[in-house]
Amino acid sequence: xxxxxxxxxxxxxxxxxxxxxxxxxxxxxxxxxxxxxxxxxxxxxxxxxxxxxxxxxxxxxxxxxxxxxxxxxxxxxxxxxxxxxxxxxxxxxxxxxxxxxxxxxxxxxxxxxxxxxxxxxxxxxxxxxxxxxxxxxxxxxxxxxxxxxxxxxxxxxxxxxxxxxxxxxxx
Numbered sequence: 706x707x708x709x710x711x712x713x714x715x716x717x718x719x720x721x722x723x724x725x726x727x728x729x730x731x732x733x734x735x736x737x738x739x740x741x742x743x744x745x746x747x748x749x750x751x752x753x754x755x756x757x758x759x760x761x762x763x764x765x766x767x768x769x770x771x772x773x774x775x776x777x778x779x780x781x782x783x784x785x786x787x788x789x790x791x792x793x794x795x796x797x798x799x800x801x802x803x804x805x806x807x808x809x810x811x812x813x814x815x816x817x818x819x820x821x822x823x824x825x826x827x828x829x830x831x832x833x834x835x836x837x838x839x840x841x842x843x844x845x846x847x848x849x850x851x852x853x854x855x856x857x858x859x860x861x862x863x864x865x866x867x868x869x870x871x872x873x874x875x876x
Contacts, residue, residue, distance in 0.1 A: 734771055734810075734814070735813070735814035737769060737771050738771065738811070738814045738815070738867075739814065739815070740769075741769070741771075741788050741867055742815075742842075742847065742848060742850070742867060745786075745847065745848040745867070745868070746846065748778075748780060748784065748785075748786035749765075749767075749778045749786050749787075749788050751768070752765075752767050752768050752769055752778050752788060753765040753767075753768065753778050753780075754766040754767060754768045761781060761782045762779055762780060762781045762782060763779075763780045764777050764778070764779055764780075765777060765778040765779075765780065767788065767790075770790070771790055771865075772790045772792065775790050775791060775792050776788065776789065776790040777789055777790075779868075785868065785869045785871070785872065786868060787848075787866055787867060787868025787869065787872065788866075788867040788868065789864055789865065789866050789867070789868075790864060790865045791862055791863065791864035791865075792862060792863055792864070793860070793861065793862045794861040794862060794863060795861070796861055797856055797861050799861070800854050800855075800856065800861035800862060800863055801854060803854075803863040804836070804838075804852060804853075804854035804863050807852045807863060807865060808821075808838045808852050811840060811850055811852055811865065812840070815840060815842075815850065818842065818843055819840045819841060819842050819843070819850070820840065820841050820842075820843070821838065821839075821840050822838065822839045822840070822841065823838075824836050824837070824838050825837050825838075825839070827853065827855065829857055832857070833856075834855060834856065834857040835853060835854045835855040835856040835857065836853070836854050837851050837852065837853040837854075838851065838852050839851045839870075841870070848867050848868050848869060848870070849866075849867075849868065849869070849870035850865070850866065850867050851865070851866045852864075852865050852866075853865075853866065
């Protein structure tokens with residue numbers, strides 16, 4: 706039954722071509738989301754799999770994938786880390802539907818102790834690049850959660866970010 710729960714779920718739209726490519730990677734996505742948030746203080750150490758190192762960051766394949774095959778842990782050189790799941794969409798309509806369902810799912814999973822901020826426009830290189838909805842916890846040492854719909858130069862995607870709120874470009 707829980708596998709049918711639409712979590713980050715906007716990612717699994719029935720009737721779309723995306724459906725065959727995306728599936729939940731966990732039995733209980735809400736519990737997984739809450740556990741990932743709880744592991745923030747360790748830099749998501751429990752979720753770090755195989756690493757790929759770059760100049761200023763390391764990207765780990767996430768050991769627990771809320772969306773099967775689409776989640777990573779990013780660790781920057783200054784010791785902040787974020788858990789991120791992302792997926793491309795074939796067009797803006799599918800991306801918009803994924804985005805709206807993902808926002809509703811995240812809100813349902815985290816409950817009313819988090820504040821949902823108003824949708825904000827994303828800007829990249831001075832151009833409109835989609836929208837983001839952010840969630841902030843009441844506890845200061847808790848990461849932020851954001852759902853982004855990226856619409857930039859014919860690229861359409863949705864991603865969910867769990868990490869430091871100081872990384873405004875991602876959060």
